[in-house]
Amino acid sequence: MAAARAVLDLLRIGLLPTAWADVAAGACLAGGAEPPELGGALLLSSGLYLFGMASNAVVDRAEDAVRYPARPVPSGRISLGAARAAAAACALAALAALPLVAPAGRATAAVLFAAILAYNLGGKRRAAIGPALMGACRGLNLLAGALAAAPDARVDAHLLVPALALAAYTAAVTAVSALEGAGASRRRLAARFGVLLAVPLALTPCAGAAAAFPLVALAALVIVSYPRGGFAAGAPNETPVHRLLGGIYLLDAAFAGYAGAPWVCAALTAAGILHALRVRHARA
Numbered sequence: 170m171a172a173a174r175a176v177l178d179l180l181r182i183g184l185l186p187t188a189w190a191d192v193a194a195g196a197c198l199a200g201g202a203e204p205p206e207l208g209g210a211l212l213l214s215s216g217l218y219l220f221g222m223a224s225n226a227v228v229d230r231a232e233d234a235v236r237y238p239a240r241p242v243p244s245g246r247i248s249l250g251a252a253r254a255a256a257a258a259c260a261l262a263a264l265a266a267l268p269l270v271a272p273a274g275r276a277t278a279a280v281l282f283a284a285i286l287a288y289n290l291g292g293k294r295r296a297a298i299g300p301a302l303m304g305a306c307r308g309l310n311l312l313a314g315a316l317a318a319a320p321d322a323r324v325d326a327h328l329l330v331p332a333l334a335l336a337a338y339t340a341a342v343t344a345v346s347a348l349e350g351a352g353a354s355r356r357r358l359a360a361r362f363g364v365l366l367a368v369p370l371a372l373t374p375c376a377g378a379a380a381a382f383p384l385v386a387l388a389a390l391v392i393v394s395y396p397r398g399g400f401a402a403g404a405p406n407e408t409p410v411h412r413l414l415g416g417i418y419l420l421d422a423a424f425a426g427y428a429g430a431p432w433v434c435a436a437l438t439a440a441g442i443l444h445a446l447r448v449r450h451a452r453a
Contacts, residue, residue, distance in 0.1 A: 171246070175241045179255060180219045180259070186418075186440065188217075188218040190440065192210050192211055192214050193425065193437065194428075195311045195312065195314035195315030196210070196315060197424065197433055198328055198331060198424055198427075198428045199316070199319035200321070200428075202319045206318045206319065206320060207318040210270055210274060212266035213269075215263075216264070216265075217278065217281055219255075219262070220263060220285065224256040225288075227253055271318075271319070273324075274313055274315075274317025275317070277309060277313040277316050277317070278313045281310060281313050304335075304337060304343065305336055307335050331424045334372060334420065338365060338417070339417070341365045345358070345362070345365070349407060358395075366391045369384040372384055376427050377426065379426030379427065380426035381426075382438060383419040383422035383434065384423050386441065387423070387441075390415065390416050390441070394413050396408075412448045415445045415448065419437070419438060421437050422436075422437035422441060
């Protein structure tokens with residue numbers, strides 16, 4: 170039981186549904202999807218997401234031993250060899266999904282895989298490049314989901330604008346996470362939260378009625394997630410970032426609402442709100 174829990178912690182399984190949310194939103198924006206291709210797209214996205222998490226834990230083991238010693242690899246709850254094996258298994262799962270999806274989705278998934286590697290193998294340590302790469306991974310996940318699940322999908326403004334908005338939000342969350350335990354100034358923290366807030370505010374005027382509620386909820390989430398006491402040096406506070414990651418559901422909900430899929434919009438909005446409440450409960 171403890172070993173299974175360690176593997177789930179390694180893979181950060183609790184955030185896996187955010188990858189599914191990207192695929193669902195992408196499929197809605199693409200005009201719908203056939204069940205076989207949608208299943209393949211979900212498997213492909215899952216494999217790539219889990220590979221990214223596992224390989225990140227392997228690469229970051231020395232840094233985590235100092236900043237986050239309770240994580241699975243530095244704590245010894247899972248061995249380095251087992252972590253590498255988990256990463257390889259996830260990559261194979263993504264590879265197995267390729268025959269099930271449309272060709273355009275395979276090509277986009279290859280670019281996404283390259284972005285994951287670039288981030289984990291050094292890009293994350295560069296102040297400007299790291300957040301941009303992580304944002305690109307999220308945007309590409311939405312695009313890959315759309316192109317893999319809907320064979321007739323085309324890359325146009327209808328897909329690119331949501332992908333870029335998702336990338337911008339994720340990049341800003343990543344930039345905030347870089348300040349954990351760093352003793353950041355209030356100005357730097359406020360600037361990064363300003364970017365987060367700008368995403369829903371920029372989308373709201375053209376999103377339509379169905380997408381308005383998740384965007385308002387996202388703006389509220391950003392505001393309540395701001396750490397009033399800032400980030401203290403040497404004391405990593407992961408709660409704001411964990412809460413902000415729930416905003417991915419809300420952004421994807423807005424995209425689904427804009428695409429005319431109210432039930433998907435409602436489900437993803439509920440997922441985002443439940444995520445924020447769960448983080449609050451866990452903190453308490």
